Amino acid sequence: MTKPLLAISGLTKAYPGVVANDDVSFEIGEAEVHALLGENGAGKSTLVKMIYGLVKPDSGSMLWQGSAFAPSDPKTARASGVAMVFQHFSLFEALNVAENVALGMENPPPMRDLARRIREVSETYGLPLDPDRTVGDLSAGERQRVEIIRCLLQDPKLLIMDEPTSVLTPQEVEILFETLNKLKAAGTSILYISHKLEEIRKLCDHATILRLGKNVGECVPAETSARDMAELMVGDTLQTPTRSAEKAGEVVLDVADLSLTPSNPFGTSLKNITFDVRAGEILGLGGVAGNGQDELLAALSGEARTPENTLKVNGQSIGKFGPNRRRELGILAAPEERLGHAAAPDMSLTENALLTGRIRENLTSNGFVKWAGATSFAENIIKAFDVRTPGPHVAARALSGGNLQKFVIGREVLQRPTVLIVNQPTWGVDAAAAAAIRQSLMDLAAEGAAIVVISQDLDELMEISDRFGALNEGRLSDIRAAAGLTIDEIGLMMGGAHGMEVAQVQDDAAQGASA
Amino acid sequence: MIRLEKRPMPSRTLPMITPVIAVIITMIAGGALFAVLGKDPIEAIRTIFWDPVFGEFAFYYRPQLLVKAAPLILIAIGLSLGFRAGIWNIGAEGQYIMGAITGAAVGLAFYPTESIFIFPLMVVAAAIGGWAWGMIPAFLKVRFGTNEILVSLMLVYVAQNLLSSMALGLLKNPEGMGFPGSRNIATNASTSSWINEAAGLHWGIVFAFIAVIFAYILLYRHILGFNIQLSGEAPRAARFAGVNPTRLILFCLGVSGALAGMAGLFEVAGPAGQIKIGFNVGYGFTAIIVAFLGRLHPVGIVLAAMLMALTYIGGELAQGTLGLPSAAIQVFQGMLLFFLLALDLLTNYRIAILPRRAF
Incomplete structure (x- = not known):
């Protein structure tokens, strides 16, 4: 066995009140794609920050090619050959690709040479990217390529990637994986952080699984089932959501030719959106973030008003109604942003229960708040949705993301909606809580509610939706039955790879559709 | 480099007592101000805060x-x-x-x-x-x-x-x-x-x-x-x-x-x-x-x-x-608001002194 590139032994890092990493040890071999797998809060980010020199471990040690390695800052880590692509990009939108790359370099070469090198690297690794384009015009996938190329120009020995596929369409994921395979073939090791199990099974040679800061197991992903990995990750047997097939009822929500200019100048305009949802049906709406999801939710919840007859519920036009009139009619919504939109961070759960529960739970009389009623409604949500919190007096911000999400979804589900619109119902939620939330949505549909689930998690949408559509730049694709859709078809509905070569495919698809 | 960092969990009780602390700091700073003006600070503070309520002519005030x-x-x-x-x-x-x-x-x-x-x-x-x-x-x-x-x-x-x-x-x-x-x-x-x-x-x-x-x-x-x-x-x-x-x-x-x-x-x-x-x-x-x-x-x-x-x-x-001088009392009131706002800031943020480093 050859010497590993990086050997980590006994790394421990504690923050006040929480041990982020507890005695973690593993090794990354030369030219190996190593997965770091774990739920939110399992300690993946802290671990890679220690490798990248952003965080100092409390104890433990690292060996880099056999010699001691303790980077004091990212600069030293980069000098040793560690490069990292962060989940959130740090790019200047007003500058072009080459300028952005130059800003991240210690000693940038002249612009012309740099542009040439960017072209070389992008061709070598199959990452189509024009160094002269302005970053502001690039899609999320292309921006990620800028970050990757910025790293590759340093000739790294270890490339760390933090949740790289969360912003990509399936086609863009394909391109990324080809690149990573080429890098591996060229001898670069990759530390790949994700919680998407199928990706890891496809790409990675080896996986280390973290739970609550501890290394709870290692496996060869290709030889381990996704379910086994998930259970290692969660530490529990996983309940797969189930639903009994029901015949869909009458059309409840009817959206016809809805166009909307957002109040926010950076928002996305909705363009001629048309769909309907029947009683007992779940419509899944996919799409990469920022393609009109927030705006669609605002239009459906009543935060944004729309012209007469563009929105109908059971035949009644509701476009001019505000959120509370819609709640009276049983149209409820759960926005994506938990803190600040779905819930007020500094207010208690009781107050947050009142926030949307006032009308349907009858929590006011003559405008006076029935606090006892609000408290018991909050307690009901906490109980029914297993929200882990000392009680309803706790401020919303004190809850973990998953628990607050259970509260936010539970608050709407318990109000017996006739139409429920949720945006990213399981974003940042651990697997067990996500399964519980999905199950509750399916149960709600089984009771006859019409449900719209907006999400960027395609696996989730395929699991729970009856029909599927995708948002792309404020337009909605055709709605198709979810059963039997291939990942390629879904990707095309989402707008393909936003790249040059795939534009071709898109055109073909458009021609195919018109033929 | 000095930087303000948001406290992850600001105290819930501190905002209740900051007004009192602000008043005390104002008295100290105000006393110093009066001392610079050549007045006995203790007497000045007593005249402002004590005499109107408990002094000889309190029945009038x-x-x-x-x-x-x-x-x-x-x-x-x-x-x-x-x-x-x-x-x-x-x-x-x-x-x-x-x-x-x-x-x-x-x-x-x-x-x-x-x-x-x-x-x-x-x-x-x-x-x-x-x-x-x-x-x-x-x-x-x-x-x-x-x-x-x-x-x-x-x-x-x-x-x-x-x-x-x-x-x-x-x-x-x-x-x-x-x-x-x-x-x-x-x-x-x-x-x-x-x-x-x-x-x-x-x-x-x-x-x-x-x-x-x-x-x-x-x-x-x-x-x-x-x-x-x-x-x-x-x-x-x-x-x-x-x-x-x-x-x-x-x-x-x-x-x-x-x-x-x-x-x-x-x-x-x-x-x-x-x-x-x-x-x-x-x-x-x-x-x-x-x-x-x-x-x-x-x-x-x-x-x-x-x-x-x-x-x-x-x-x-x-x-x-x-x-x-009559302006002194306005300065005094202004100081009170200033100290209160400063204390409010510090309940929500803490001052972090970072070592200078090249990035």
Whole structure:
């Protein structure tokens, strides 16, 4: 066995009140794609920050090619050959690709040479990217390529990637994986952080699984089932959501030719959106973030008003109604942003229960708040949705993301909606809580509610939706039955790879559709 | 490098005691200031904070406390509603002047009629006057998106000039031998706000306590108060909860304007007695300090207003007995707000001193 590139032994890092990493040890071999797998809060980010020199471990040690390695800052880590692509990009939108790359370099070469090198690297690794384009015009996938190329120009020995596929369409994921395979073939090791199990099974040679800061197991992903990995990750047997097939009822929500200019100048305009949802049906709406999801939710919840007859519920036009009139009619919504939109961070759960529960739970009389009623409604949500919190007096911000999400979804589900619109119902939620939330949505549909689930998690949408559509730049694709859709078809509905070569495919698809 | 870092879990109890700490620091810093002015700091602080309540002439000063505190409470209660919702009415002083003018004008119009209906009518007129002055920034904000801070503040100067014009023109006392200023309305039972002048009791005090109770119920029992707090803490969540921001702006600026207007009337028809140039003494601005010092809580506002009233009275006393300049007491009040805001910042943020490093 050859010497590993990086050997980590006994790394421990504690923050006040929480041990982020507890005695973690593993090794990354030369030219190996190593997965770091774990739920939110399992300690993946802290671990890679220690490798990248952003965080100092409390104890433990690292060996880099056999010699001691303790980077004091990212600069030293980069000098040793560690490069990292962060989940959130740090790019200047007003500058072009080459300028952005130059800003991240210690000693940038002249612009012309740099542009040439960017072209070389992008061709070598199959990452189509024009160094002269302005970053502001690039899609999320292309921006990620800028970050990757910025790293590759340093000739790294270890490339760390933090949740790289969360912003990509399936086609863009394909391109990324080809690149990573080429890098591996060229001898670069990759530390790949994700919680998407199928990706890891496809790409990675080896996986280390973290739970609550501890290394709870290692496996060869290709030889381990996704379910086994998930259970290692969660530490529990996983309940797969189930639903009994029901015949869909009458059309409840009817959206016809809805166009909307957002109040926010950076928002996305909705363009001629048309769909309907029947009683007992779940419509899944996919799409990469920022393609009109927030705006669609605002239009459906009543935060944004729309012209007469563009929105109908059971035949009644509701476009001019505000959120509370819609709640009276049983149209409820759960926005994506938990803190600040779905819930007020500094207010208690009781107050947050009142926030949307006032009308349907009858929590006011003559405008006076029935606090006892609000408290018991909050307690009901906490109980029914297993929200882990000392009680309803706790401020919303004190809850973990998953628990607050259970509260936010539970608050709407318990109000017996006739139409429920949720945006990213399981974003940042651990697997067990996500399964519980999905199950509750399916149960709600089984009771006859019409449900719209907006999400960027395609696996989730395929699991729970009856029909599927995708948002792309404020337009909605055709709605198709979810059963039997291939990942390629879904990707095309989402707008393909936003790249040059795939534009071709898109055109073909458009021609195919018109033929 | 020094940087402010947000505290992950700000203390919930600290905001309750910061006003007290701010007062103590103000006393220390104020004492130092007086020492630099060549006065004995201990004596100066005692004269301001102790003598008016417990000193030799306390029997005279104690009733004054409520007389000074009442307008501060009335105005601060109105401001606190807006401040909680993130609507910043800085021009209460202007609304206070306008209420005084309209209210006094109604009283003067009836001169020399005597009737118990005149005074209630004056109160209504004052409320409408203050409300209307508050509606100007409110309307401009909802219609054109102007900044209510600037508009309401600038309208204070308009109101001050209007006051001068009234004192010299329309409302000038015809029997005043040409001196600027209106007739004295405090001496006429039909138009006076005094209930018992010797005891320092006027209708403003009664209305101030009604306003406190009203605000308490509104904020903690009524959905409107919930919506006000929600709008201040999470505007997007408020919109999601169905709060109409336009209506909220009109309500908050309207109520604070009306309360400030009423405070103006009780002052002009009582302690001040007449419309005259410079009749306003900055209650509208001091009330901003009172609102924050009282943590925007109705009961806190009562306590803060009493404290500020004390600094007014004690300040005058110190001017007389120690020869402190009148500006010193304004500096003193300003320091109080400064220290309070600084402490508030430090409860939510901590100062981190970072080693200088190249990035």
